[in-house]
Amino acid sequence: MSISYKKISQIIGPLVYLKNNHDVQYGEIVKIHINDGEVRTGEVIKMDEDVVMIEVFEETRGLSAENSEIFFSNDTFKVKISKDMLGGVFNSLGQPIDIHTRKVLSSDVLADVKRDINGSPINPFAREYPQDIIQTGLSVIDGLFTLVRGQKLPIFSGQGMPHNDLAAQIVTQAQVMKKEPFLIIFCGIGIIHDEAISFIDKFQKSGNIQNIVSFINFADDPVMERLMIPNVALTTAEYFAFEQNMHVLVVLIDMTNYAEALRELSAAKEEIPSRKGYPGHMYSDFARIFERSGMIKNHTGSITQIPILTMPNDDISHPIPDTTGYITDGQLVLDRDLNKKEIYPPFEILASISRLMKDAIGADTTRSDHADLSSQLISSYSNALDVRDLISIVGEDSLTMGERSLLRFADAFENKFLNQKINENRSFDETFKRAWEVLSKLPRNRLNRIHQKFIDKNYNRGV
Amino acid sequence: MTESNNNNIGFISGINGSLINIKGIETKVRLHDLIKVNKHNIIGEVIQIYSDFVVAQCFENTNNLKLKQKILYLDNPLSMELGPGLLSNVFDGIQRPLEKIFQEDETGFIERGIELPSLSREKKWKFTPLMEVNQIVSGGNVVGKVQETQSITHYIMVPPNINGKITYIVKEGEFAIDEEIYRISNGEVEKSYDMIQKWSTTRSRPFHKRLVPNEPLITGQRVIDLLFPIAKGGTVAVPGGFGTGKTVTQQAIAKWCDADVIVFVSCGERGNEVADVLRQFAELTDPRTNRPLLERIVLIANTSNMPVSARESSIFSGITIAEYYRDMGYHVALQADSTSRWAEALREISGLLEEMPAEGGYPAYLPSRLSSFYERAGIIETIGNDGKKNNNIGSLTVLGSVSPPAGDFSEPVTSNTKRFVQTFWALDAELAYQKHYPAINWLDSYSNYPQYIKNWWKTFNLNWDEINLNWQECRNMMNVILSSENELKNMTQLVGEENLPENQQLDLFTANLMKESILIQNAFDDTDNFTTPTKLLAMIQLILLLYKEGKQLLEEGFIIKDIKDLEIIAKIQRIKNSIPNEDIDEIERIKDKLLNEINSLRRSYRVIR
Numbered sequence A: 001m002s003i004s005y006k007k008i009s010q011i012i013g014p015l016v017y018l019k020n021n022h023d024v025q026y027g028e029i030v031k032i033h034i035n036d037g038e039v040r041t042g043e044v045i046k047m048d049e050d051v052v053m054i055e056v057f058e059e060t061r062g063l064s065a066e067n068s069e070i071f072f073s074n075d076t077f078k079v080k081i082s083k084d085m086l087g088g089v090f091n092s093l094g095q096p097i098d099i100h101t102r103k104v105l106s107s108d109v110l111a112d113v114k115r116d117i118n119g120s121p122i123n124p125f126a127r128e129y130p131q132d133i134i135q136t137g138l139s140v141i142d143g144l145f146t147l148v149r150g151q152k153l154p155i156f157s158g159q160g161m162p163h164n165d166l167a168a169q170i171v172t173q174a175q176v177m178k179k180e181p182f183l184i185i186f187c188g189i190g191i192i193h194d195e196a197i198s199f200i201d202k203f204q205k206s207g208n209i210q211n212i213v214s215f216i217n218f219a220d221d222p223v224m225e226r227l228m229i230p231n232v233a234l235t236t237a238e239y240f241a242f243e244q245n246m247h248v249l250v251v252l253i254d255m256t257n258y259a260e261a262l263r264e265l266s267a268a269k270e271e272i273p274s275r276k277g278y279p280g281h282m283y284s285d286f287a288r289i290f291e292r293s294g295m296i297k298n299h300t301g302s303i304t305q306i307p308i309l310t311m312p313n314d315d316i317s318h319p320i321p322d323t324t325g326y327i328t329d330g331q332l333v334l335d336r337d338l339n340k341k342e343i344y345p346p347f348e349i350l351a352s353i354s355r356l357m358k359d360a361i362g363a364d365t366t367r368s369d370h371a372d373l374s375s376q377l378i379s380s381y382s383n384a385l386d387v388r389d390l391i392s393i394v395g396e397d398s399l400t401m402g403e404r405s406l407l408r409f410a411d412a413f414e415n416k417f418l419n420q421k422i423n424e425n426r427s428f429d430e431t432f433k434r435a436w437e438v439l440s441k442l443p444r445n446r447l448n449r450i451h452q453k454f455i456d457k458n459y460n461r462g463v
Numbered sequence B: 001m002t003e004s005n006n007n008n009i010g011f012i013s014g015i016n017g018s019l020i021n022i023k024g025i026e027t028k029v030r031l032h033d034l035i036k037v038n039k040h041n042i043i044g045e046v047i048q049i050y051s052d053f054v055v056a057q058c059f060e061n062t063n064n065l066k067l068k069q070k071i072l073y074l075d076n077p078l079s080m081e082l083g084p085g086l087l088s089n090v091f092d093g094i095q096r097p098l099e100k101i102f103q104e105d106e107t108g109f110i111e112r113g114i115e116l117p118s119l120s121r122e123k124k125w126k127f128t129p130l131m132e133v134n135q136i137v138s139g140g141n142v143v144g145k146v147q148e149t150q151s152i153t154h155y156i157m158v159p160p161n162i163n164g165k166i167t168y169i170v171k172e173g174e175f176a177i178d179e180e181i182y183r184i185s186n187g188e189v190e191k192s193y194d195m196i197q198k199w200s201t202t203r204s205r206p207f208h209k210r211l212v213p214n215e216p217l218i219t220g221q222r223v224i225d226l227l228f229p230i231a232k233g234g235t236v237a238v239p240g241g242f243g244t245g246k247t248v249t250q251q252a253i254a255k256w257c258d259a260d261v262i263v264f265v266s267c268g269e270r271g272n273e274v275a276d277v278l279r280q281f282a283e284l285t286d287p288r289t290n291r292p293l294l295e296r297i298v299l300i301a302n303t304s305n306m307p308v309s310a311r312e313s314s315i316f317s318g319i320t321i322a323e324y325y326r327d328m329g330y331h332v333a334l335q336a337d338s339t340s341r342w343a344e345a346l347r348e349i350s351g352l353l354e355e356m357p358a359e360g361g362y363p364a365y366l367p368s369r370l371s372s373f374y375e376r377a378g379i380i381e382t383i384g385n386d387g388k389k390n391n392n393i394g395s396l397t398v399l400g401s402v403s404p405p406a407g408d409f410s411e412p413v414t415s416n417t418k419r420f421v422q423t424f425w426a427l428d429a430e431l432a433y434q435k436h437y438p439a440i441n442w443l444d445s446y447s448n449y450p451q452y453i454k455n456w457w458k459t460f461n462l463n464w465d466e467i468n469l470n471w472q473e474c475r476n477m478m479n480v481i482l483s484s485e486n487e488l489k490n491m492t493q494l495v496g497e498e499n500l501p502e503n504q505q506l507d508l509f510t511a512n513l514m515k516e517s518i519l520i521q522n523a524f525d526d527t528d529n530f531t532t533p534t535k536l537l538a539m540i541q542l543i544l545l546l547y548k549e550g551k552q553l554l555e556e557g558f559i560i561k562d563i564k565d566l567e568i569i570a571k572i573q574r575i576k577n578s579i580p581n582e583d584i585d586e587i588e589r590i591k592d593k594l595l596n597e598i599n600s601l602r603r604s605y606r607v608i609r
């Protein structure tokens, strides 16, 4: 932190322009000192021989050409990381905060390392194909859409749906199957203060807080910080996964707020908008976040991501979920009708998929009948939904026996398998037991996707 | 690359994202030539030239760069290094060797500024000369060969546009690719050649003449080979929303198609998918050679988180490598997943340049760039054809995935691609939702190749007595039945299937059987994943035989239920995943059983009467 510089020539939105007569680095971090003692941070995003353009992380309100002094740091943005972070709560810049007052704590992180938050891309050749699992304790995920270590599996939700409960439940319940070091990073993006307090409170009560590192960006924090926080969280995740050999699960909520911030900044920069005003580079921006997951050859750690987003107007073709689905390894979609029926978690089964599941489940990790079970549950439920539609055309009376059994199956599936309490943590065995229980509502010969040996062993058990 | 010459040095005068302005070299650079940021070892490509500066796009991020930093002008465009060592290898969009990079940097990340030769200079290859001193040669002639992998012989060719007399050629022996192999004199100067050719990615490699496609690229995917076939040297687009099956389809084709060499470009997509391809291709064996599939593939991986400008280069890098193997007389398939990510890279760079956008924010030159990609496909007579060898025909088939936002095919990349391809496999989100994979919609897809390849199929004949249709006839009948189903769809919903006339119910029943037994194909099932032409013809003819007999039965007064209740139908549905490709006799037995069941149906009916 050396040279100071005074003359701001223009301020437009989050952007500050200076005359360039300083030896600036591209991407360099600047500190803006305002008369009243306040300090803001910015980054050099464009420069030529005349002008330097700086994007200010915090807001530019209150800045003027007169009252501000700019200091160049001679470096790009780096976050401090340390093993002491476990159990702590941090802001978008990686500083420890008090969740109730939002104030930065005086006890700054004693850094083990400092890392550039943009990271470097993982060498595709160095990637290990993910083939082991994480248990969430939720039947619908573990049973039908198993989460795989190294996967990025988003949840598409909507306003007013229980994604906060789901996020908290996953954070507090998730575990790896063998006794390997496991860490959860919770990254709140643009969430309101009450929600943030409630999250941290739940984490503390779970007794699991020592395995959780939380990063919180509040809804009224500056736009630029919203864009930084996922990368701050993921830089931290990379350190623990690939240098400390831990399995790290990162939950990001709500990516919709991140996208809104992107759009806002893009408009300020007068970029050419793509669909619905979102910038054309949103795909690359999302990808640079989501691709920071996976496994690396000769490393034992992993990064798994669950990004959660709210679909504007429940529209899955909206650019935010659409762009996400094009990058992630599947998606979990929440369904408003099931939510109205008070089924929790209200998963839209047919729209959801875990693309990496097929190579990761089975006798070695879960159970030998897992693949058959999940395929049968999904296909029978799909048939049952067709029957429900049929009732509205032909009426219930003209249904065949087979169709009636499908309806009974679907009710049982929704109530006994899907439905679960927000603090109910089910083991894989419990999930499979329930799966067989609801499948036993169907005649044996309708289980065409399950190998006979499994049917012989499990059908009608426990009913 | 001349680095020492002082005239080739400039300096940075501006930075904007991946773009840098450079002063000092504007009078001599050519468009698309490369530059290097000296201090950080970052390569860039010149994309605009003004009177007092030039603009270059850097292939890596520009953080920490400063104004006035030294720039070297490399005096060459982005070129591929072509020679032994390409196969089984993985490169990024500008042909940096990713396996080698991992050996150098075991953290598994790609740090900026790594500089390594694309192809190994250490590895020795056994070179066998096929020419002698004093022979007159020209571009494309084969001077010798190297067994690059056990499946593929790599022919060492005279670079295009070179001719003269061989004045020296090594004897059989072990050589690194940069060692001298032969010399050619054009009467005035003698030049020395090794096994490396360099070729700019933006220029297509020359060929003697273009031929008319006449042979299918057999993919082993039933809906494709039967309904929407592709010719060797053809072009196809695979558009579809997320999760509709583009990647799985492309991978299935890369695994099973009957091309000799595959160049697979993972362009702006997932790292985990690249790991998946590497893993699967190392494990799987090529049914034709019994060697690991990895031996016939070149992988270009510029995943979505890697630099955007290298993503833009990746598909042209891939097609240049593909053309090189085509020139050896091979059938090559280039698969680009996804071309939309390439187009978006183009759009991002165009945006930084503040160019006037056309539709969807894409630059106005999007269509011309797309056509310059697909136009490099074709079946050709090579320039190396010296009338002696018979492997003088090569082909390059191009298969591009398209990822339209919201699955809307009217968007610019899909609609422009449609103008330049001959085959269109429209992936349908509704089918994918129903788990009907491959989700190729049989009403919206098309292929212009059947007329070119129908004669090829005539060599396949099962010689069944009861039904003997050729490929073309099978297609036609299948199309008639499927479109009949489509026309009946509304009616069915209104009145219910059982209230339709019996013969229409037979159409519906047959169409469903076709979907379940033929169109739906599980890429992950060990038997279902690949169907040979013979098995395919047997499967479709069996269903058409059932259809024909069914019509007959209805005329005789039987009802549709009699047909649906035939026991053999369950067997027919399972042929795809229960009977291996080799076991055509088993299908024939099912056919005989079908006829038996129908006959006993008739007999029992007579008894009742």
Ligand SMILES: Nc1ncnc2c1ncn2[C@@H]1O[C@H](COP(=O)(O)OP(=O)(O)OP(=O)(O)O)[C@@H](O)[C@H]1O
Residues within 6 Å of the ligand: A325, A326, A327, A355, A356, B240, B241, B242, B243, B244, B245, B246, B247, B248, B249, B403, B437, B438, B439, B521, B522, B523, B524
């Ligand atoms: N032929 C098939 N057989 C079985 N499953 C399939 C098949 N095709 C697709 N799938 C299923 O659909 C999922 C998504 O397919 P795929 O990855 O090919 O989609 P995509 O079109 O490439 O999507 P994106 O645009 O997001 O990359 C697969 O993980 C697999 O579960």
Ligand SMILES: [Mg+2]
Residues within 6 Å of the ligand: B246, B247, B248, B269, B337
């Ligand atoms: Mg894909």
